[in-house]
Amino acid sequence: MERTFKRALAALDEVFGFLDEALSGCAADAGSAYAVNFAVEEFFTNMVKYEPEGDHLVTISVRREANRLIVRMVDTGVQPFDITNAPAPDLSDSLNDRPVGGLGIHISRELLDSVTYDYGEGQSTITFVKTLET
Secondary structure, three states, rough: EEEEEEHHHHHHHHHHHHHHHHHHHHHHHHHHHHHHHHHHHHHHHHHHOOOOOOOOOOEEEEEOOEEEEEEEEEOOOOOOOOOHHHOOOOOOOOOOOOOOOOHHHHHHHHHEEEEEEEEEEEEEEEEEEEOOOO
16 A cells, blocks of 8 residues: 655644554554554654655555565655664663654664665655564
């Protein structure tokens, strides 16, 4: 399944509705569905937060291959930001002493089996894989 959304926080309800439909159609277990929802929300919100200008769209696709979910997010009209190179946050400091940012990407990468990034001609593509638990 694939659907395109306006790059805006207001589109999150539509994104989650699409994910519910797609993950149900893929017979995703609850744990895998949680991981996919968490990661899509994190990556989508970052797309909106760091490239808020313009009327560009984000396309999200979800498919199942054997026991794996493959999710692809394509953001157009943007500058590159490779989330796979984002540094892991230092978790040894207390919450009050940590800088803001980076934790959502870190948690997403921990929940997923793989995350790849590609950029070309003003288009960022994040592809991630989650192996089904059951």
